[in-house]
Amino acid sequence: MSQTYSAPVLFVPDLVVLPGMVVPIPLDDAAQATVDAARSSESGKLLVAPRLDDRYPTYGVIASIVQVGRMPGAGIAAVVKGEKRAHIGTGTPGNGAGLWVEVTEVDDPEITDEVKALAGEYKKLVLAMLQRREAWQIIDAVNKMTEPSDLADTSGYSSWLTDVQKRQLLETPDVGERLTLLIDWTGEHIAETEVSDKIADDVRNGMERQQKEFLLRQQLAAIRKELGDDEPEGADDYRARVEAADLPEKVREAALREVGKLERASDQSPETSWIRTWLDTVLDLPWSERTVDSTDIKGAREILDADHHGLDDVKDRIVEYLAVRARRADRGLQVVGGRGSGAVMVLAGPPGVGKTSLGESVARALGRKFVRVALGGVRDEAEIRGHRRTYVGALPGRIVRAIGEAGSMNPVVLLDEIDKVGSDYRGDPAAALLEVLDPAQNHTFRDHYLDLDLDLSDVLFLATANVIENIPSALLDRMELVTIDGYTEDDKVAIARDFLLPRQADRAALTADEVTVTEDALREIAADYTREPGVRQFERLLAKLLRKAATNLESGKATAPIVIDEADLKEYLGRPRFTPESEERTAVPGVATGLAVTGMGGDVLFIEANSVDGDAGLKLTGQLGDVMKESAQIALSYVRAHAEQLGVDPAVLDKAIHVHVPAGAVPKDGPSAGVTMVTALVSMATGRKVRADVGMTGEVTLNGRVLPIGGVKQKLLAAQRNGLKTVFIPQRNEPDLDDVPAEVLDALEVRPMVDVADIIASALESSEQQAISAA
Incomplete structure (x- = not known):
């Protein structure tokens, strides 16, 4: 039978206690008063009821207090055990500060x-x-x-x-x-x-061969399947993105076809990820973005002059390009992206002359975006044309990626180290570049990954190379050659003063008031501490010099201002690494000074000849190529045939002749050492030394004619660096002297020659001169 009595009530938020439950209840002041009132009552029980926001509870649970104590969080709690469901009646007076109510226990009905x-x-x-x-x-x-x-x-x-x-x-x-x-x-x-x-x-079944990204896609697919929602939303709505994008019509049609495939394909299919990647690539390309070219011819020239010293040929070519575009724009002839509007130039020259940085200056002068594409060591044709989409991990080629990186369809793209491109079983990248660089074809360049026509005709392509001979002839035919042969000593000093020294001083946290390097010191570094056509090593030495100066200032060994003169270089940089050696090397008969061109620019080449008793013959050493070996054979045949004219005893030439080109670890080839070999053989045979201040270059024939060669400017720069005074060149190379800086021609006596006999007559010391030098 139901019982009715009074009990203190404990209202509990966020918790519902049912009969039979044992739960801890945190106690605040009001709850503590209720627990105290219950414990002091005769029954020792209380009513636990949920605290409701909208109404007064009608039912609660009669509970007994099991234990009162502190919780781990330092709060006080009471552990109560629910015993019986009870109906809450009206309030009644009771002991303590707690709220007392009249409760009626609810008996369980009969179990049916x-x-x-x-x-x-x-x-x-x-x-x-x-x-x-x-x-x-x-x-x-x-x-x-x-x-x-x-x-x-x-x-x-x-x-x-x-x-x-x-x-x-x-x-x-x-x-x-x-x-x-x-x-x-x-x-x-x-x-x-x-x-x-x-x-x-479902997700676990597909996890064995998939990574985290696939796991997330599987979960999303399973949830969509249960919800009956197979349509992607938000950023994944490629159809809306394609329709909103400013794409060429044919590109839009191809993109919408791929969107249709994506909508029909299951999310479980691997093809969906390929299609999404392709669509993302297409949508990220700047199909309609172009920068406006600057037509300020004077301003462009000022930018080029401010960034680089000299290089007038390159600067003139860029200004000419701008002038033509400006005139076409004034007459309404320029068509953006039109056929033939692009230009392809290859900047050829030794390292350190500023080819790559010149590309950045060209972009600034034009007001275009600049992107560099490194081609050194590329051997896979797919690096240029892209991979076909059927391959796993397919990507667009470097040209397409460069356009995307630039963010415009008319950037300046620098193809760096184009002469280092190789080929193997994966194809010939140089052949793929033919379509890229041919103005008659590149308006419809087709990347294998995109499989869409990409208009490259408005892209200004620049290429850099160290050795022109390494560029395939078909590729070189598509490009306009601009050579950068190196700097004179005066150029290097000016570049160091105006560009390199301020840059390295800034990196060393030095100001002009703290450290000053005199012009004589700069000239000494250029002459005796470096032997290069460019200024890369020059800049390294300046960096070393300024680092030591900064160290001296910080350690207290020196006080500002520090003035570094020619006499101080030994302390900062050590002894000079290069000194003129022509006089030492040609101090004996049989040694002649030639001039050559290498991948590092022009250089001098000493050719030695000697003879010993034995069977007549010619021995060649020094890692010579086939062409150079033939030049030695021709030189010996010429000297034997003209021995009487040259004052040579034929008996000397019937011995074993040995011709050696020092620096034997370096491969050498080319016909331009022919006249030098003839001179060395005649010097050996006559016992007359070759003048120490003379250098020469030219191909020789069997009848002694001097034929033209290449690299005249680089060879004359090398002759000046090595302290030569007179240089013999083929007469047919005389027009090449127009490209040689005036200060080089002033420092050298350049003598065009037709017959090698004339070179021998001028290059060998006379008997009187030899006697004087011996004395």
Whole structure:
């Protein structure tokens, strides 16, 4: 029979206590007063009820206080055990400061067969849930329950029920109704769990050969499948992106075809990722973006002059290009992207002369974007044309990537080290560059990955190379050759003063007031510490010099200002690495000074000849190529045939002749050493030394004619660097002297020659001169 009595009430937020539950409840001041009131009462019990925001609770649970103590977080809590469901009546007076109410215990109704059946069904659902979670201890406890009311009230521990649902169970005295609610809610939760588990199983089945990205895609696909939503949204809506993009008509049609394939394909198909990547690449390209070229001819020349010293030929060519474009624009003849509007130049010269940095200056002068494409060591044709989309990991070629990086369709693209391109079984990249650099073809350049026509005709291509001979002739034919042969000593001093020294001083955190390098010191570095056509090593030495100066200032060894003169260089840089050696090398007969061109620019070449007793013949050493070996054979044949004219005793030439070109570790080839070999052989045969201040270059024939050669400017620059005074060149190379700087021609006596006999007569010391030098 129901009992009615008074009890203090404890309102609990965010927690619903059902009969049979044992829970800890944190105590504030009001809750502590309620617990104290209950403990001082005769029954020692209290009423635990949920705190509701919208109404006063009508039901609660009569609970006994198990324990009161401190929680790990230093707060006070009471552990209570729910015993019986009770109806809350009106407030009544009671002991202590807690709120007392009149409560009526709710007795469980009689258990019918229907209630037992509901309890059995609910027990099966609960056990199924617990078995999925492998909660075996709880399963044993549930199996032992026989009372339907107790079984229903265990739902207070269920994590899948909300507080609202638990309050509804608390306010439902009838056991059958409670079980019915629990069966519905638990069945729904099991169905949701099965769906989640199915999704998890689907994902796990595809994880063995996939990485994290594929896992996320599989989860997304499984969720979309359950929701019936197969359409991508937001950023993945490629159709909307293609329609909104400013694409050429043919490109738009191709992109929409791929979008259609993407929409029809399953997300499980690997083809979808290929299509997405292709669409992203197409949409990222600047199909309609172009920068406006500067038409300020004077301003462009000022930019080029400010960035580089000398190089007038290159600067003139760039200004000419700008002038033509400006005139076409004034007359309405310029068509953006039109055929033939591009220009292809190759800047050829030794390292360190400023080829790459010149490309950046050209872009600034034109007002265009600049992109550098490094071609050194490229051996795969796909690096230029792109990979076909059927290959795993396919990418567009370097040209397409450069256009995307620039963000415009008319950038300046520098093809760096084009002479270092190789070829192997993967194809010939140089052949692929033919279409890129041919103005008659590059308006429809087709990358294998894009498989779309890309207009490159408005791109300004610049290429750099060290050795022109290494560029395939068909590729060189598509380019305009502009040579940068190197700098004179005066050029190097000016470059160091105006460009290199300020840059290195800034890197060393030095100002002009702290360190000054005199012009005599700069000239000494250029003459005796470096021997190069460019200024790369020169800049390294300046950096070393300024670092040591900064160290001296920081350590207190020196005080500002520091003035570094020619006499101070030994302290900062050590002894000079290069000194004139022509006089030493030609101090004996049989040694002549030639001039050659290497990948590092012009250089002097000493050729030695000697003879020993033995069978007549010619021995060659020094890693000579076939052409150079033939030059030696021709030289010996010429000297033997003209021995009397040259004053040579034929008997000397019947011995074993040995011709050697020092620096034997360096391969050498070319016909331009022919006249030098003839001179060395005659010097050896006559015993007359070759003048130390004389250098020569030229191909020789069997009858002594001097034929033209290449690289005259670089060879004369090398002659000046090495302290020579007179240089013999072929007469047919005389027009090449127009390209040689005036200060070089002033420092050298350049003598064009037709016959090698005239060179020998001028190059060999006379008997009187030799006697004087010996004395």
